[in-house]
Amino acid sequence: MIYSRITGTGSYLPEKVITNFDLEKMVDTTDEWIRTRTGIERRHIAADGQTTVDLAEVAARRALDAAGIAPTDVDYIAFGTTTPDLVFPNCGVLLQQRLGCRGGPAFSVETACAGFMYALSIADKYVRCGEARRALVIGSETLSRITDWSDRGTAVLFADGAGAVVLEPSEAPGILSTHLHADGQYKDLLCCASGVSKGFAPKLKITMSGNEVFKIAVIKLGESVEETLAANGLNKEALDWLVPHQANIRIIQATARRLDLPMEKVILTVKEHGNTSAASVPLALDVAVRDGRITRGQLLLLEAFGGGFTWGSALVRY
Numbered sequence: 001m002i003y004s005r006i007t008g009t010g011s012y013l014p015e016k017v018i019t020n021f022d023l024e025k026m027v028d029t030t031d032e033w034i035r036t037r038t039g040i041e042r043r044h045i046a047a048d049g050q051t052t053v054d055l056a057e058v059a060a061r062r063a064l065d066a067a068g069i070a071p072t073d074v075d076y077i078a079f080g081t082t083t084p085d086l087v088f089p090n091c092g093v094l095l096q097q098r099l100g101c102r103g104g105p106a107f108s109v110e111t112a113c114a115g116f117m118y119a120l121s122i123a124d125k126y127v128r129c130g131e132a133r134r135a136l137v138i139g140s141e142t143l144s145r146i147t148d149w150s151d152r153g154t155a156v157l158f159a160d161g162a163g164a165v166v167l168e169p170s171e172a173p174g175i176l177s178t179h180l181h182a183d184g185q186y187k188d189l190l191c192c193a194s195g196v197s198k199g200f201a202p203k204l205k206i207t208m209s210g211n212e213v214f215k216i217a218v219i220k221l222g223e224s225v226e227e228t229l230a231a232n233g234l235n236k237e238a239l240d241w242l243v244p245h246q247a248n249i250r251i252i253q254a255t256a257r258r259l260d261l262p263m264e265k266v267i268l269t270v271k272e273h274g275n276t277s278a279a280s281v282p283l284a285l286d287v288a289v290r291d292g293r294i295t296r297g298q299l300l301l302l303e304a305f306g307g308g309f310t311w312g313s314a315l316v317r318y
């Protein structure tokens with residue numbers, strides 16, 4: 001049986017940083033409120049003119065370097081983003097052009113914060129069935145472009161960044177399973193409700209019923225991690241690391257409690273990164289791989305939840 005295996009990770013954060021103290025000057029909020037309610041202290045924001053694909057290119061090159069693969073050898077690109085550079089061509093194709101690899105499939109998936117989980121799940125299937133051999137999976141966002149900087153309920157949360165992994169075929173696992181879900185009943189609770197076909201509203205901005213999203217995220221992520229372990233016949237104790245979507249420290253703590261996992265076994269970047277949507281999981285993964293916490297052979301549970309709602313998880317033998 002062929003598995004897909006993560007052979008390299010990479011990430012990139014834009015240089016500009018906005019702290020909670022900066023936000024105090026922009027909206028009616030305090031550093032204390034943001035830290036205690038979300039766990040966030042600072043976040044990175046793209047420079048003027050710096051696009052989602054600009055961020056992704058750096059992350060992708062770093063992941064390819066780590067895997068020892070030439071950019072021109074990439075034969076498949078799955079790109080999760082909610083903030084594409086253009087209506088079309090899609091971000092996967094734009095990245096393909098930058099990397100100089102030609103001919104293989106390149107596409108983007110717009111499943112909000114679950115974008116990387118969806119992209120990973122799709123790419124995994126292609127590698128497993130032998131149709132892709134050097135796949136790049138990306139999560140990259142410039143959420144600052146659709147953040148309403150006058151809304152304290154959302155402005156303190158969202159941020160920019162990119163993360164990438166390379167998937168290659170392997171006889172040893174590998175990605176053990178992925179689990180994707182969506183429920184459109186909740187479409188109005190977290191959205192950016194304008195677009196090409198519907199028409200652009202005066203403001204192209206994220207709106208969110210934060211508290212309702214919070215409660216459902218805790219439930220769905222809890223179910224998702226249990227589903228993932230059950231599908232693999234594994235106990236909670238088998239896990240080495242939880243690599244969660246970095247939306248809110250309290251949501252992460254609730255998921256860790258459900259897994260009986262001490263917080264020392266949870267990769268946390270929310271304090272420094274904020275919520276980078278599709279980029280958040282591969283960013284956190286890359287941070288922990290590069291600082292030596294995540295090592296080869298360990299068992300990781302990746303999960304994310306976002307607008308739609310969309311959510312998903314993956315069990316990975318790193």
Ligand code: UT7
Pocket residue numbers: 028029030033034037038113152153156209210211212213214217247248251275277305306307
């Ligand atoms: O990545 C996709 C998924 N997204 C998420 O998972 C986000 C989920 N939601 C959350 O993380 C939290 O709901 C928030 C951080 C957005 C809000 O935290 P909360 O504990 O749910 O607060 P709340 O919305 O119930 O608001 C509590 C109070 C309200 O004031 P009153 O009505 O009690 O007087 C808000 O107006 O906090 C107020 N508030 C703020 N105060 C200071 C809301 N935002 C702020 C703020 N600064 N930035």
